[in-house]
Amino acid sequence: MRLNGAVDRTTNIEAPSVEQLDLTSKRVLVVGGTGGLGRAVAQQSLALGAKVTVVGRTFRDHPTDRLTFVQADLSSMREAVRLGRELPAETYDVAFFSLGIMAAKTREETAEGIERDLAVSYLSRLALLQGLGPRLGTARPDSAPQARVFIMGAPGAGNTGRLEDLNSEHGYKPMAAHMNTVAGNEILVLAGNRRLPGPAYFGLNPGLIKTDIRSNYLGEGSLLHRLAEAVVGLAGPSPQTYAARIVPLLFADDLNGRTALMFNNKAQVIRPSAGLDTHYTDRFLDASETLLHRATR
Numbered sequence: 001m002r003l004n005g006a007v008d009r010t011t012n013i014e015a016p017s018v019e020q021l022d023l024t025s026k027r028v029l030v031v032g033g034t035g036g037l038g039r040a041v042a043q044q045s046l047a048l049g050a051k052v053t054v055v056g057r058t059f060r061d062h063p064t065d066r067l068t069f070v071q072a073d074l075s076s077m078r079e080a081v082r083l084g085r086e087l088p089a090e091t092y093d094v095a096f097f098s099l100g101i102m103a104a105k106t107r108e109e110t111a112e113g114i115e116r117d118l119a120v121s122y123l124s125r126l127a128l129l130q131g132l133g134p135r136l137g138t139a140r141p142d143s144a145p146q147a148r149v150f151i152m153g154a155p156g157a158g159n160t161g162r163l164e165d166l167n168s169e170h171g172y173k174p175m176a177a178h179m180n181t182v183a184g185n186e187i188l189v190l191a192g193n194r195r196l197p198g199p200a201y202f203g204l205n206p207g208l209i210k211t212d213i214r215s216n217y218l219g220e221g222s223l224l225h226r227l228a229e230a231v232v233g234l235a236g237p238s239p240q241t242y243a244a245r246i247v248p249l250l251f252a253d254d255l256n257g258r259t260a261l262m263f264n265n266k267a268q269v270i271r272p273s274a275g276l277d278t279h280y281t282d283r284f285l286d287a288s289e290t291l292l293h294r295a296t297r
Contacts, residue, residue: 004207005156005262005270013261013269015252018244024049026251029092031055031074031128032099037152037206040239041096042067044247053092055083056099074099074124075110077295084131090139094250095132095199097125097185098152103177107168112295115168117177122184123295125151126288129188133196145256147199149192153185155203155262156270160280166287183276184288186262190272191281193259200255203262205270206242237265 023045033042034056043061046052051066059069070087074080089095100121108116114123129149137147161183162168168177185203192201242265249255249267264270
């Protein structure tokens with residue numbers, strides 16, 4: 001298993017440099033844009049002229065005529081479903097999903113009966129896309145390229161999840177629970193065009209970058225958490241460096257007419273995980289939709 005995925009040398013996507021990019025006519029939705037990589041992507045898009053809508057729990061920036069904040073608790077599937085129906089998706093060019101946590105050392109469950117990491121990091125994305133997908137970008141000019149969805153996770157790393165225990169109700173192990181979210185997010189990319197038609201779907205594997213994603217597992221502010229983030233900060237790029245590499249990819253002309261491609265933190269195409277064929281991805285999404293229905297009925 002490769003953490004960052006195996007580079008696919010047969011496919012090359014060229015993106016403009018960040019210095020050449022003008023996004024003054026673009027609208028970007030960032031789900032999970034109040035911290036970490038999502039915030040860095042939102043800020044980079046904003047700096048290049050885009051209008052940005054950020055969804056999250058706690059806003060750390062100041063609203064402007066080009067920056068809008070929508071408060072939402074996406075550990076709630078009812079909230080995610082509602083938001084998917086109500087966000088003005090018709091005007092967005094790109095929807096960027098970065099909201100995520102890691103499973104805690106002992107199982108946490110939401111009020112709707114969903115393991116918390118699964119709810120926040122994967123199932124909320126499925127719920128949002130069921131409402132957003134068919135409407136995404138439909139009010140833009142006919143000449144506009146197909147709207148795009150970018151889903152952050154760890155695609156291409158060889159994780160297929162535990163379909164038999166998607167909600168981690170039996171023999172809980174934190175990493176196994178988190179791998180269910182990893183597999184689910186890659187499956188959204190691979191099967192999105194069939195199961196959630198409308199936009200094109202792409203996956204992002206940022207590798208190790210210093211953010212707060214590990215706080216739920218290591219204990220926010222604990223010595224172990226601080227040490228781990230210090231090491232990660234030395235080994236990987238900063239969120240701002242990552243955003244400067246990835247934001248141009250979001251609007252690359254080479255992505256026109258394509259879907260189900262995934263990229264590492266250098267914006268190189270990576271291969272999908274073995275085992276995520278059509279039969280398996282459909283079974284995984286069927287089980288996910290059953291769990292989502294159970295949470296929202």
